[in-house]
Amino acid sequence: MSATATRVVRDPTLAWFADHRRGPDADDKRAVPGRPVFGFLGIPFDYAVSHRPGTRFGPGAIMDALDGYTLYCTDKRVSMAHVGLVDHGQVDVVHSFEESYRRMRAAVAAIPRHHMPIILGGDHSITDPAIRGMQERLAGARFGLIVFDAHLDSREPIPGKEHSGHWMKTLEGTFDHRHSVQLGISAPIYGPAYMKAAEDQGVMVKTIYEIRRAGWRETLSQAIAHASEGTDGVYVSVDIDAIDQAFAPGTSVPNPCGLLAHEVVDSVYEIARATPVVALDITEVSPPLDPSGGTAQVAAHIVMSFMAGVTQRDARERR
Numbered sequence: 001m002s003a004t005a006t007r008v009v010r011d012p013t014l015a016w017f018a019d020h021r022r023g024p025d026a027d028d029k030r031a032v033p034g035r036p037v038f039g040f041l042g043i044p045f046d047y048a049v050s051h052r053p054g055t056r057f058g059p060g061a062i063m064d065a066l067d068g069y070t071l072y073c074t075d076k077r078v079s080m081a082h083v084g085l086v087d088h089g090q091v092d093v094v095h096s097f098e099e100s101y102r103r104m105r106a107a108v109a110a111i112p113r114h115h116m117p118i119i120l121g122g123d124h125s126i127t128d129p130a131i132r133g134m135q136e137r138l139a140g141a142r143f144g145l146i147v148f149d150a151h152l153d154s155r156e157p158i159p160g161k162e163h164s165g166h167w168m169k170t171l172e173g174t175f176d177h178r179h180s181v182q183l184g185i186s187a188p189i190y191g192p193a194y195m196k197a198a199e200d201q202g203v204m205v206k207t208i209y210e211i212r213r214a215g216w217r218e219t220l221s222q223a224i225a226h227a228s229e230g231t232d233g234v235y236v237s238v239d240i241d242a243i244d245q246a247f248a249p250g251t252s253v254p255n256p257c258g259l260l261a262h263e264v265v266d267s268v269y270e271i272a273r274a275t276p277v278v279a280l281d282i283t284e285v286s287p288p289l290d291p292s293g294g295t296a297q298v299a300a301h302i303v304m305s306f307m308a309g310v311t312q313r314d315a316r317e318r319r
């Protein structure tokens with residue numbers, strides 16, 4: 001935990017995230033109806049970062065923030081004291097892109113089928129191997145994708161130079177982008193050809209301005225329909241730089257006109273509550289760039305809200 005973070009005095013009668021988190025060996029390895037199990041995997045990888053490194057410290061900082069929370073998502077009034085929390089640890093990355101990506105993919109593929117993966121990055125390039133790992137893990141299932149990001153991440157890869165801004169591109173041919181959605185696109189470092197290329201292949205792109213004009217209710221309803229109709233579930237990928245730098249300064253490329261923190265926190269909850277989701281990843285949290293620890297706290301709230309949505313949907317399905 002960062003030196004400046006505060007730890008609340010714990011009421012011992014409550015269920016705390018830190019006390020409920022188990023290693024894979026302590027997991028009971030069974031799917032129990034009515035008890036969602038979240039499988040956490042850290043990917044401390046920032047070699048592909050486009051600007052400033054530091055996201056390799058993201059998984060640890062987000063987990064530290066979560067450890068300071070109870071399993072009651074107070075904001076959404078959802079009790080999660082009955083859920084399983086399994087910590088699959090961190091992928092052992094090495095100084096080789098190819099080998100590191102192979103290990104990430106294998107680690108994601110190995111998460112037990114009844115766990116809901118929560119993948120903590122790392123730079124956004126990890127989403128490519130994470131999705132490939134999910135394709136192996138869900139053998140044959142089709143899933144859509146909802147991304148929160150300021151950037152289209154569709155640059156042409158330059159051989160030998162990995163970059164966190166081309167994972168949408170490198171997935172082409174492997175992943176069907178006709179059920180992909182990108183929300184919060186805003187950074188002025190792309191041209192119209194990128195926008196057209198995304199939309200030509202079926203990606204639903206919503207810029208921040210478009211979202212503000214249409215409103216979140218309408219935007220999410222369109223996004224969920226696009227990603228879930230004709231698929232078996234939705235993978236949610238959050239690049240923390242979708243959020244305004246006022247709330248998320250601890251990231252490689254801070255965004256001066258980004259989404260408000262609660263817009264992403266509430267959206268992941270509503271997506272997970274409304275439709276079957278297959279995984280969450282959260283990337284680009286760079287603790288060295290935010291000594292306040294606030295960016296990791298925002299990420300932890302996103303994780304909590306996503307978990308609350310999954311838990312609520314699970315309970316509703318069983319009634």
Ligand SMILES: [Mn+2]
Nearest residue numbers: 150151239241
């Ligand atoms: Mn981004």
